[in-house]
Structure formats: C-alpha cells, structure tokens
Amino acid sequence: MRHRYLLPAIxxxxxxxxxxxxxxxxxxxxxxARAGSDTGPALWLPGGPAVGVSGGTxxxxxxxxTLQDTLVSLAIGDSGYxxxxxxxxxxxxxxxxxxxxxxxxxxxxxxxxxxIQLSYAGPLPSIPGVTxxxxxxGTADGYLTRSSDQAxxxxxxxxYRADRGHARSGTDGIFDRVTIGLPxxxxxxxxxxxxxxxxxxxxxGTNLAGQPDxxxxxFLVNVDNSSITGNPRDTGSAFYxxxxxxxxxxxxxxxxxxxxxTSSNGTVTGERVVTVPQFTVSGNKTVHLDERTADSxxxxxxxxxxxLQATExxxxxxxxxxxxxxxxxxxxxxxxxxxxxxxxxxxxxxLTTYADGWLTSPASAAAAPYQYNLAYQGPAGVIPxxxxxxxxxxxxxxxxxxxxxVPVSAYLVSTSWFPYQASAFPPDVQRVQQLAPFxxxxxxxDRTEYFSGGPALLWDTLLSDSPEGGSFIEAGPFGTYSAGxxxxxxxxxxxxxxxxxxxxxxxxxxxxxxxxxPSATRQGDMLSIIVNPFTDNTPGHFSEGLEPDPPGTTVxxxxxxxxxxxxxASGALTDGPAFAEATLTPDPTAVAVTIKAARTxxxxxxxxxxxxxxxxxxSHESGSTLPAGWYCADGTADCDAQxxxxxxxxxxxxxxDGTAPAGPQTLGIALGHIQPAAGxxxxxxxxxxxxxxxxxxxxxxxxxxxxxxxxxxTAPAGSFVxxxxxxxxxxxxxxxxxxxxxxxxxxxxxxxxxxLPERAARPF
Numbered sequence: 001m002r003h004r005y006l007l008p009a010i011x012x013x014x015x016x017x018x019x020x021x022x023x024x025x026x027x028x029x030x031x032x033a034r035a036g037s038d039t040g041p042a043l044w045l046p047g048g049p050a051v052g053v054s055g056g057t058x059x060x061x062x063x064x065x066t067l068q069d070t071l072v073s074l075a076i077g078d079s080g081y082x083x084x085x086x087x088x089x090x091x092x093x094x095x096x097x098x099x100x101x102x103x104x105x106x107x108x109x110x111x112x113x114x115x116i117q118l119s120y121a122g123p124l125p126s127i128p129g130v131t132x133x134x135x136x137x138g139t140a141d142g143y144l145t146r147s148s149d150q151a152x153x154x155x156x157x158x159x160y161r162a163d164r165g166h167a168r169s170g171t172d173g174i175f176d177r178v179t180i181g182l183p184x185x186x187x188x189x190x191x192x193x194x195x196x197x198x199x200x201x202x203x204x205g206t207n208l209a210g211q212p213d214x215x216x217x218x219f220l221v222n223v224d225n226s227s228i229t230g231n232p233r234d235t236g237s238a239f240y241x242x243x244x245x246x247x248x249x250x251x252x253x254x255x256x257x258x259x260x261x262t263s264s265n266g267t268v269t270g271e272r273v274v275t276v277p278q279f280t281v282s283g284n285k286t287v288h289l290d291e292r293t294a295d296s297x298x299x300x301x302x303x304x305x306x307x308l309q310a311t312e313x314x315x316x317x318x319x320x321x322x323x324x325x326x327x328x329x330x331x332x333x334x335x336x337x338x339x340x341x342x343x344x345x346x347x348x349x350x351l352t353t354y355a356d357g358w359l360t361s362p363a364s365a366a367a368a369p370y371q372y373n374l375a376y377q378g379p380a381g382v383i384p385x386x387x388x389x390x391x392x393x394x395x396x397x398x399x400x401x402x403x404x405x406v407p408v409s410a411y412l413v414s415t416s417w418f419p420y421q422a423s424a425f426p427p428d429v430q431r432v433q434q435l436a437p438f439x440x441x442x443x444x445x446d447r448t449e450y451f452s453g454g455p456a457l458l459w460d461t462l463l464s465d466s467p468e469g470g471s472f473i474e475a476g477p478f479g480t481y482s483a484g485x486x487x488x489x490x491x492x493x494x495x496x497x498x499x500x501x502x503x504x505x506x507x508x509x510x511x512x513x514x515x516x517x518p519s520a521t522r523q524g525d526m527l528s529i530i531v532n533p534f535t536d537n538t539p540g541h542f543s544e545g546l547e548p549d550p551p552g553t554t555v556x557x558x559x560x561x562x563x564x565x566x567x568x569a570s571g572a573l574t575d576g577p578a579f580a581e582a583t584l585t586p587d588p589t590a591v592a593v594t595i596k597a598a599r600t601x602x603x604x605x606x607x608x609x610x611x612x613x614x615x616x617x618x619s620h621e622s623g624s625t626l627p628a629g630w631y632c633a634d635g636t637a638d639c640d641a642q643x644x645x646x647x648x649x650x651x652x653x654x655x656x657d658g659t660a661p662a663g664p665q666t667l668g669i670a671l672g673h674i675q676p677a678a679g680x681x682x683x684x685x686x687x688x689x690x691x692x693x694x695x696x697x698x699x700x701x702x703x704x705x706x707x708x709x710x711x712x713x714t715a716p717a718g719s720f721v722x723x724x725x726x727x728x729x730x731x732x733x734x735x736x737x738x739x740x741x742x743x744x745x746x747x748x749x750x751x752x753x754x755x756l757p758e759r760a761a762r763p764f
Contacts, residue, residue, distance in 0.1 A: 043106055044146055045071075046099050046114065046180075047156040048084035052438065052467060059413065059438045060330060061467060067157045070268045071330055072217070072258055073314075073435065074232060075425045077323025079103070081232060084153075085260045085268070086160035088217035089238035094175030097232035098182055108182055112146045117183035125178045128155040141183060161266060164215030198247040202286040203255055205239040208272075210292065212242025218257040218289065219327065220246050223278065223349040226322035229253075235325075250282050252348040254317050256327055259291040271331055272338040275315065275383055278346040293340040298355060298386035302372050302450075303395075306359035310437040311337050315383070316424060318350040324424045330435040338386065345381025353378035355388065356416055358437050370448040371439065375416035375457055396453040396481030402463065403493040403536075404443035405606045405658040411438035411467050414451070417458040417478070438467050443492075444656030453483035458505075463491055477504045477540030492536050492543075494658040495649050495723060495742030496607035498578075498595055499535030499542055500674045503629050515631040519674045520593070520614075522584075522621045523632055523639035529580045530633075533557055533573065533597035534607065537648040542577075553601035562592040573597065581633070586620035590732070593644075606658045606720075609740040616643045616733040627676050641677040645735035646670075647725060651743055662717035662745040665689075667700070669709040671727050671735075680731035687711035690722040693740060697724065715745045 043058075044050040049069045050061045060069055067086040074081040081100045083091070091097050098104055099116070108114055116130065118140040124132065129152030132142040144152060159173045201220065205213040219236050222228040228249065229235040237244040239257075254277060261270040272294035276287050298311050310332040318324040331337045345351075359372040372395075378384045402410070415436045441447070451459055459479055464472040474492045481487075500519035521528050535543045557573030561582040569582035578595050598609040624640035626632065632639035650668035653660045667687065673679025687700040689711075700711040715721050720741040728734045 043082075043102065044109065044114075044149065045082055045084060045105070046116070046144060046149060047087055047153045048082070048100075050146075051082060051435075058435050059467075060332060060435065061438075067160060067260075067262070067266060067268060068153050069332070070260065070271060070335060071435070073326070073328030073330065074219075075324075075326040075328075076226070076231060076235075078426045079231070080425065083232075084156070085217070085258065085271070086157050088236065088258065089160065089163065089215050090175055091217075091236050092233035094179060096179055096181030097236075099180060101182075104182055114144045114149075115141070115183050116144060117141055117181055119179045119181070121177040125174075125176070127174055127178070127180065128152055130180075157266060160215065161262075198249050199281050200284045201246045201248055201253065201281055202243055202284075203237075203239075203246070203257075204243045204286060204288045205257055205259075206242065206288075206290050206292070207259065208261065208291050210290075213239040213259070213291065214241055215239065216257060216259045216291075218244060218255060220248070221254045221256075221317055221319070221325050222248065222251050222322075223254050223317060223319040223346070224251040224321065226317075226319040226325055228322075248281065251280075253279055253281055254346075254351070255279070255287055255289060256315060256317075257289040257291075258327075258329070259294065268335050270336045270338060271329055272340070273313065273315070273327075273329060274340040275342065277342050277344070277351050277381070277383065278348055290340075294338040296339050296341050296386040298337040298339065298357070299388070300357040300359060300372070300374055301387070301389045302359055302374075303390060303392045304370065305362055305365075306370075306372055307362060308333060309358045309360055309439060311358075312354075312356040312435055313337055313339065313386075314354040314421070316350075316352045316354070316420070318352075318424070320349050326425065328435070332437060339383055341385050342383040351381050351383075352420060353383055354418060354421060355386070356436070357388070358414075358439065360439060368448070369441075369445070370450065371412075372450045373414040373416070373452070373459065375418070375452045377418050394453060394483045395450045396483065396485040396487070398449040398451065398481070399486075399488045400447050400449050400491060401488065401493070401656060402441065402443050402445045402447070402491045403654075403656050403658060405494070406603055408443050408465070408603060410441050410443050410473060411464040412441045412461070413438045413464065414449070414459055414461045416452070417460065419456055419458075422458070438464060440467070446656065451481045453481040453485060455480055455482070457481075472544055474536060474541055474543050476538075477502065479504060479540075490536065490538055491541070493538075494536075494606050494651065494654065495739045496534045496536060496543075497610050497647070497649070497737060497739050497742075498597070498612045499532040500644065500646050501530070501542070502540040502675055504540045505629075515629055515637075516675075517633065518626070518630055518641040518676065520642035520644040520677070521626075521632050521639045522618060522642055523634065524621055525584045525586055526633075527561065527582050527584055527591065527618070527642070528633035528639075529559070529561070529593055530577055531595060532577050533595065533610065534599060537650060539648065553599065553603060555597075555599045557595070557597040559596075560594045562594075564589050565592075584618065588617060588619040590615060591618050606741055606743055607739055610737065612735065612737045614644050614733075614735050616645075617731060618642060630676055641674065643677045643679050643729070643731060643733050644674045645679070645727060645729060645733055646672045646674055647727070647735055647737055649723075649725075649742075654743060655746075658743045659746050660715070660721075660743060662715060662719070662747075665713050665715050665721070665745075667711040667713075667723070669702075669704070669711060669725060669727075671707045671709065673729075673733075680729040680733060682707060683728050683730050685709045685711075685725070685727045687713075687726075688724040689713045689715070690724070691716060691719040692722075693720070694722050694724075694738065717745055718747050720744050 070085045072083045080102045083100045129148040130142045134141045207213045256275045259272040274289045312330045314328040316326045355376045357374040361370045461476040463474045503516040532542045559580045560570040592615045594613045600608050621640045626637045648670040652666035688697040690697050700713040702711050723742045724738045726736040
C-alpha cells in the first residue's frame with residue numbers, strides 16, 4: 001500500500017530508482033538513509049540517541065534508562081521536534097530548537113555527518129565533539145559525526161547534571177555565550193504580537209522532595225491563540241531555583257512540566273508529567289506545578305502475565321485559534337512514566353491524552369509467545385489516571401504466522417493511530433512523532449498478538465530486519481480490529497511474488513491514512529506502473545522490494561512495457577518497488593508490462609526469481625477521476641486505474657519455513673484486478689509445475705470458478721517447486737507469472753510423505 005501520508009515515506013522517497021518517479025514520490029518528505037547502507041539509522045539526534053525509522057514508524061534505538069535516550073516529542077503545527085531531556089533546559093539559550101527539528105535533521109544528516117553552526121560572543125568556543133571548519137565575526141561553521149556526537153552527548157549530560165544542582169542553565173559551561181544550531185535552517189516563526197501590555201506569568205515548580213526545582217523543563221501555551229506563545233524558543237523554559245517567568249498578554253493558558261528523576265549515577269528512573277490544563281491571566285499571575293502530584297504510574301494490567309517493554313504518552317492541547325500542540329513522552333524500560341491526574345475539563349479549546357503500551361510474554365512462554373499492543377484515548381478535557389485494566393472483551397486476537405525459509409532475527413513493531421492523532425499534524429511531523437518499540441522476534445515463529453479493538457483505532461504493523469529501521473521484511477496496511485475479533489494473519493509467506501497496492505480502509509479514514517497510488521494508471525497517454533517485486537500473499541502487505549540485505553544477497557531486476565508487441569519503455573530495477581512509465585499512442589491498443597526480479601543469497605533460498613507479464617486493452621484517457629482514497633502518479637486524482645490482473649497463492653500444509661509435505665499438492669489461487677479498477681470476469685486459469693528449475697514442465701489440474709481456483713499436482717520429496725500460472729479475463733486481459741523455487745517439499749518418510757504437519761488451504 002503506497003500512501004502519500006503516513007505509510008512509508010522513507011520507502012516512497014528513496015526506493016524508486018527509475019527516471020520519472022511519480023510526483024507523490026518526488027514530493028515525499030526528506031529521505032532518511034535506508035538500513036543496510038553505510039549511513040546507518042534514519043535519524044540521529046545531536047546529544048541524543050539514534051531514532052530508527054522504518055515503514056513510517058520510529059523507535060529509540062538504544063533503549064531507556066539514560067538521559068540521552070529519554071525523549072520529549074514536541075509538535076507545533078507543521079514542525080516536529082524530538083528532544084533529549086537533558087537538552088530541554090537549553091532550548092533558545094545554548095541550543096537552537098531547530099537542532100532537533102526532525103524534518104531539518106533528515107535533510108541535513110548526510111553520510112553520518114551533521115553540519116552545524118555556532119553563534120558566539122568572545123573567543124571561539126571549543127565544544128566537545130564539534131569540529132570547526134571556519135569562523136568569522138561571531139559565527140563558526142563545523143560538524144558533528146555520529147561517533148563524535150558521543151562526546152557532545154556526554155558533555156551535554158554533564159552540564160545538565162551540574163545545572164540541576166546549582167548553576168543557572170546556560171550561564172556557564174559549554175553554553176557560555178554560545179548557541180548551537182543548524183546552518184541555514186529557518187528559525188522558528190516568532191510568537192505572534194498581541195495588543196496591549198503583557199503580564200508576568202510565573203511558573204513555580206517543586207520536585208519529589210518538595211524542594212524548589214532546578215533544571216526540569218516547563219512549557220506554556222496560550223490556548224486562545226497558540227501563535228502568541230509561538231515556537232519552542234518562546235513556549236519552553238526550565239525551572240531555576242523553583243521558578244521561571246514568561247511575559248505574555250492576558251488570556252487563557254495551559255502549562256505542562258516534564259520532571260525527570262535520576263539515580264546518583266545519572267540513570268533515568270522516572271519521568272513525571274504535570275499539567276495545569278487551563279488558567280486565566282488578567283494581570284501578573286503565579287501558577288504552581290508540583291512533581292509530587294504526578295503520582296499515577298502509567299501501567300497496564302493484562303489478562304495474561306506480560307512484561308512492559310515501553311509506554312508512550314501524548315498530551316494534545318488544541319487552542320481556539322492557531323496550531324495544535326502535542327507533547328509526547330516515550331519511555332522504554334527501566335524508565336517509568338507517571339502523570340498528574342486532573343478532574344476539571346478545559347473550557348477553552350480542547351485537551352486529549354493518548355496512552356500506548358507494549359507488553360510481551362514472559363520467558364516461560366517462549367514456546368508459545370504472545371504480545372499486547374494497547375492504545376487508549378483519554379476522556380475529553382482532563383488528564384485521567386495512568387492505570388489501565390485490560391478487559392479481555394476489548395481485545396482482538398490475531399494468530400500471527402511469521403514465515404522464513406531460514407532462521408533469522410527480526411523486529412516487530414505495531415503502531416496505533418486514533419483519528420485526531422494522525423490528522424492534527426502534517427504527515428512528515430507524525431512520521432517521526434509517533435514512537436513505538438521494535439520488539440525482537442526469532443523467525444520463523446507462531447505468536448499470538450492482542451490488539452486494543454475499536455472502529456476508530458487504526459493499527460499499522462511492520463516486520464523489520466533491523467533494529468535501526470530504514471528497511472523492512474514486510475509491512476502491513478492500516479487496519480482496524482473489532483473487540484472480540486479472532487483472526488489469522490500470515491506474514492512473509494511463500495510463494496513470494498510481485499504484489500500490487502491496496503487500500504483496505506478508504507471512506508471516513510482517508511483523512512487519517514492518506515490516499516493510495518494504484519499499481520497501474522493511465523493519464524492521457526501516460527501509463528504509470530508501480531509494483532513490489534517480492535511480497536507475500538496477504539492483500540495490503542508489501543515488502544521493500546529489491547534490497548541487497550543482508551550481506552551476501554544478490555538482487556537484480558528489469559522492466560519492459562510493450563504496445564502491440566513493440567517495446568516503448570524498458571530499464572533496470574534497483575532498490576525498492578518497481579516504477580515505470582511509458583507514453584502510449586491514443587488509439588485502442590494492447591499493452592504488456594513485464595517485471596523480472598531475482599533475489600538470491602543465504603537468506604533467500606525460496607522464491608528466488610519471478611517473471612510476471614500483465615496484458616490488457618487500453619486507450620486514451622480523458623476526464624477520468626479516481627475515487628476517494630486514491631491518487632495518480634502526478635499527485636492529482638485525474639487519471640484512470642487500469643484493469644491489471646492480480647494473483648495470490650496459498651500452499652496447503654505449508655510450514656513456517658516454506659516447506660510443504662511431499663506428495664499430492666493443493667495450491668490455492670485467488671484472482672482479481674487491482675484496486676480501484678473495474679475488472680472483467682475471469683475466463684480461464686492454467687497452472688504448470690517444474691521440479692528442475694523450469695527446464696521441464698508438467699500441467700496441473702485446475703478447478704474452480706469466479707475468482708477462486710485450486711491447482712492439484714504431485715511433488716516429489718526434497719524438491720523445489722517452480723510454478724507458472726496464467727489467467728485470462730473476458731476483456732482480453734491476462735496475467736502470466738513464473739516463480740522459481742516458489743517453495744519446497746520435505747524429505748521422504750516411510751509413509752512416502754514429507755512428514756510435516758498439514759495445514760488446509762484457505763478458501764478463496
């Protein structure tokens with residue numbers, strides 16, 4: 001599923017290697033490096049951790065428990081920030097907020113190096129980890145590297161601990177008369193001017209010991225018009241000896257403080273969030289925030305024993321005018337998260353909270369692992385208690401089957417989206433604003449996954465091959481689960497083959513998920529094709545395509561478009577999905593699209609090569625418009641989805657390692673046409689099998705009708721089964737697909753079978 005919005009911006013922006021990539025791809029947010037390349041993770045934060053981004057989901061890579069790994073996510077309108085907690089006190093005086101703007105960082109980080117700029121007074125400062133390349137008149141250019149950033153992070157943490165003890169943040173140490181930012185980055189928009197004299201708003205803070213707090217961050221938002229308090233430089237501050245002040249006009253305000261608790265050696269033990277949801281300023285005003293009121297620990301009581309891996313907590317404050325502001329807190333174990341409850345709903349603007357929890361089964365359940373993916377939206381206008389009791393009736397149960405021909409380590413991540421979470425901020429902000437843990441799994445594996453269910457709660461699941469993000473094995477579509485639902489989902493199953501795009505939601509969810517690019521469109525006389533060279537057999541699933549990962553993998557591919565038998569476009573495929581375009585003549589004609597792809601190596605003994613040929617009739621397009629939920633290659637909806645045919649397979653008795661019992665075989669074949677094209681009736685299906693890599697073939701017996709068929713044949717023990725399936729429709733459309741070593745059969749046993757447990761073919 002190729003969405004313009006939340007689904008993988010990284011894949012869209014980086015993966016199309018052919019000339020003339022679709023406009024939606026060209027216009028995607030700034031690209032992050034894909035995993036497996038020399039540039040490593042998608043994003044690393046100055047003085048903080050690396051943040052892996054994979055398939056539109058982000059995670060803190062190095063785990064919880066340190067200052068650098070504890071992040072505050074801040075979104076203000078169309079700007080998103082991921083800020084290490086030890087950087088918070090220095091925003092605007094020492095550290096420019098733009099240094100943590102995720103969109104700017106994604107654009108600026110190149111080959112493990114980040115260019116920075118210092119503004120300073122007096123002698124040229126020496127900043128740990130920073131290499132200076134030039135200086136002039138109070139400005140110096142330099143850079144950080146991923147390795148030198150460790151020294152910068154250590155210095156930042158040391159300064160933070162010192163300032164919390166006695167000194168005023170930013171008046172000595174590494175931030176003495178210096179500001180560190182990105183060169184040439186646009187400064188955040190200044191706060192909007194307000195008529196009349198300002199009042200002094202004093203925010204006071206006390207810590208867990210009841211003493212005046214120094215060093216913890218606090219933010220102030222005008223909820224009549226959030227533009228008045230503006231960007232992080234204007235809205236954020238830090239307590240010093242128990243207070244901080246703002247000069248603001250009369251009106252209604254919201255305050256939120258992030259108190260960080262550390263052990264004597266600097267390990268973060270807890271993060272406590274205290275809010276004053278709404279207060280009125282009509283003269284000088286003092287408002288108190290007490291860390292001790294954050295006495296409600298975020299926790300999840302699950303029906304089965306489970307260990308908490310991570311929590312995410314988000315407070316979204318929507319003003320009457322101006323952009324919404326989101327404060328997010330992502331804590332991985334062993335860091336605990338706490339909130340201060342409130343009971344009086346706000347009356348100006350809106351306040352909404354979101355809590356997510358990810359829990360895994362204990363070690364004693366290793367033979368039958370399970371996982372809880374939980375999401376809750378709080379009652380409107382208040383901060384609810386942090387304790388969540390998970391009622392079994394509210395959960396959906398997914399029996400997930402993760403296939404792999406060879407044992408591999410992988411990482412599983414599921415991210416939730418309530419509608420407002422995804423629609424309040426632009427997609428490039430949400431892309432790295434929504435954090436979730438990458439949970440290690442060993443493949444192949446059966447596991448049970450419990451999801452919070454509900455018609456307005458979307459889930460997006462990803463199976464990644466790296467904890468650093470960037471690339472992935474298989475990604476799923478946005479989907480909803482009903483409370484009490486029981487379902488089975490296959491991931492990465494065989495045979496793997498080219499897959500087309502699907503939108504399984506549409507309708508009222510379009511504002512949340514964004515539109516999808518059909519796999520074949522015609523706009524005037526321009527034909528555009530985009531498919532995934534290798535993916536599994538679940539509609540809506542998609543893989544990254546031709547990726548040379550892990551080491552030892554060899555990938556190659558090509559495409560050709562023919563019109564009435566004459567080639568009009570051809571070329572090589574490299575990374576990611578296959579994209580191709582060709583200009584056709586306007587008269588009615590037959591078009592044929594061929595995609596060839598090969599992927600071999602120790603990790604890929606099965607489904608090593610595919611050749612797929614699609615044929616259909618087409619003519620000049622004029623005046624067509626895609627239905628809601630879809631977009632064309634140029635970013636508009638003014639094109640026509642072509643009647644390209646689709647194939648999905650199901651091998652009866654297939655084990656998780658891609659092995660079926662030897663002997664009689666049943667191959668389920670599901671046929672159709674790409675969304676949202678109108679397809680003609682299926683008129684015929686033929687299937688052939690080969691056990692010598694395609695040198696010789698034998699026909700299979702095919703039965704069925706409509707869109708559901710079964711092919712029957714006998715496969716010898718210990719063989720690799722190569723498949724060729726051809727189907728036609730009533731409009732002269734055709735799909736012909738050959739999959740080399742699609743799957744394998746098990747060794748012979750005394751009873752003449754492969755001796756593997758059998759799984760019935762699912763109905764088509």
